[in-house]
Amino acid sequence: MKQLQKFYPHLLAILGFILISLVYFSPVLQGKTIYQSDIVQYTGMAKEQNDFRAENHTEPYWTNSAFGGMPTYQLGAKYANDYIGMLDDALRFLPRPADYLFLYFLSFYGLLLVFRVDPLKAFFGALAFGFSTYLIIILGVGHNAKAHAIAYMPMVIAGFILVFRKRYLHGGTLTMLAVALEINANHFQMTYYLFLLLLVFSVYFTYRLYQDKELKELPKIIGTFAIAVIFAIGANATNLLATKEYASFSTRSKNELTFNPNGSKVTTDNALSREYITEYSYGIAESLNLIAPRLFGGSNAENVGTDSKLYEFIINQGASPSEAEEFAENVPTYWGNQPIVAAPAYIGAIVFFLAILGLFHDKRKIKYAFLTGAIFSLLLSWGKNLGFLTDFFIDFVPMYDKFRAVSSIQVLLELCMPVLAIMGLQSFFIEKEDQWKSLKYTGIVTLGLVVLLFLAKGMFDFTTANDNYYIKAYGEEMGSAFVNALKADRASLYAADLLRSGFFMLVAFGVLWSYHKGKLVQNTAIIIIGVFMVGDLVFIDKNYVNNKDFVSKREMAEPFEATESDMQILQDTTHYRVFEVSGNMSSARASFFHKSIGGYHAAKPRRMQQLFDYQIAKNNKEVLDMLNIKYIIQTDEKGQEFPTMNPDANGNAWFVKELKMVNSADEEMKALDKLDTKNVAVINTTEFGVWLKTEPKSFAKDSLATIKLDLYRPNHLVYTSNNTNDGFAVFSEVYYENGWIATIDGKETPIHRVDYTLRGLHIPAGKHTIEFKFEPQVVKTGSMITLFSSIGMVLLIIGGVYFERKREKSMDNRK
Missing domain, CATH: 2.60.40 (Immunoglobulin-like)
Structure with a gap:
């Protein structure tokens, strides 16, 4: 009975996570699914593979529908003996995308329990992490593998900390399972960033061992990690080996050509160019979006409402109120440094407030490890805007040049800050000494920053280089008027969101001050702060991912509708390829219906992409012929598609x-x-x-x-x-x-x-x-390694449980 009472709060928390995940994505209860643009593209590329699997109940491991032909290793291929995948499926039992949201909550909750946070605070902390705006928007656009990998990060860190606390059995087992699940998520960029964060923690914990004169424990710790990681890697051997093999075939491998398509000399043999790696670099000032969501305009498609200057501008151009309202729902207010932003990376005003409180009030030194991790990721997210650091990592840190969109490393900050926030909340109620002093300093820093930013509003011009497009498109007079209205709305968003964040910080300050003065009891204070903290994030999230984004399952299963061109081409039942000119090798629409040389993938086959860049883009018809491109889908001046038959195609x-x-x-x-x-x-x-x-x-x-x-x-x-x-x-x-x-x-x-x-x-x-x-021999070899590693993991867990119980029984007998 006591054991049941012990787990009862955790069971309630898990049930709460399930309920909240389903409520936030409530259309899944009606059998709908979220429309994800990246998954639509994946569906196009994987059509031949999925049809083959359904018909033959086996994997092809190769598809001819995308990029002329490629392995399906990175297109959702299924492998034998993938027991870690089965465990992952069991954890993600909710309909998508509620499953990933639940996994965010569950994993972060486990990490907070390692810090001995009580269930109520851990519950709200997990919600604050899961509803961080970036983590929601990646579900909206379909970065499922990224979300998947991020979700397991807290679990890996929890195991890592337990091992350094010398809880070798529990920590080693959790690390082994968590790392195996993290690798199974199959987003190596996020896993790589997690590894960088763990290096930061390793330095901290090793220094603490040195301070405590316990360096003799280091071999045990390293040994525990080694065993855990070896088995975790082994349990994912097929995917890892296949991915490694494919990498040399993809655009992520070394460039063999020494000249560019324009004839100029290639200056580096890196798989990705420095410009491509740093194309998405977070602006230094733009980082303040973390505490005020639309400080830099929010997104490239913001709803500014009917009281905006843009709405007024459109009305003045003779549009009807309904037309102006529709226009105002999709306004490019973003004026930061990145090419495209679907939503700001907002961590929450109260999360930021509590994190600062944690730095002032929490006595545990581990807070500095999380602070270092947050600052480290923030600096690297600036990319080309902090060139010397980014260049150093590209040139000297192994594998860093294999990944693009450096701004996404901010996920580490978005993990570290909620941990600091809950540490701050926890310590405030435990450590009574200097309680008011810490709260006062936190208020001065956070609210002072809001006031400072408000006063600095005049320093910004609220413009971006993209604004020139509107002046050219609409003409000098109308274009300038449009941009001026746009700038006014940007300035309005800047001020409004600073006031909004200031309000939430004041709420947190007021509640904690009331507790300090004895006007509120602890649980009431926690619930009020928790509701405001989570509510703040949810209201922002709903601007970018909401019920409107859901469609029927059929619409996602068949996201492309055959055009007249497709229907005409499909009457030809021979085997040939199709080139869709408008797709420009970056769309999987044609792959859904035909054998296409295009597709949509972050790691395209390198040589096919080069054939396009160096030959097809220059209208080399002989290359089209040798690829057996029998039909070319083109677009006329009116934007109408039409197919052209290539009678000179070389054939099969x-x-x-x-x-x-x-x-x-x-x-x-x-x-x-x-x-x-x-x-x-x-x-x-x-x-x-x-x-x-x-x-x-x-x-x-x-x-x-x-x-x-x-x-x-x-x-x-x-x-x-x-x-x-x-x-x-x-x-x-x-x-x-x-x-x-x-x-x-x-x-x-x-x-x-x-x-x-x-x-x-x-x-x-x-x-x-x-x-x-x-x-592929790699699949056969990997499947055997996976099988033996999975068996080894089970035996390790069983052995660990046996010896732990034996140890506990021995201790009881001594009593």
């Missing part, structure tokens, strides 16, 4: 007369500038030189020679060739070094990369059956 496979030898990737690419792809194939001798020493370089091409595709599956292709001479065939399929096996009449034969990105085979004279099968 063809024999060539000659192999053109080149010695570098540069020469490969340049050779495509003027290449008769139907008769000549380019091959790089530096990679396939051994084979070329014994093989002919030219071939007799019989006009009657044929090679025909008989069977198509994304992972299995069967051709029949008939040629009176030995020949070399080019296949309009993307070359991928690992996994594809080619056989001629059942005998394996080497595949060679030709024409920069396609497959080529030497085929002897006569009639032959040629097969390509995708049987």
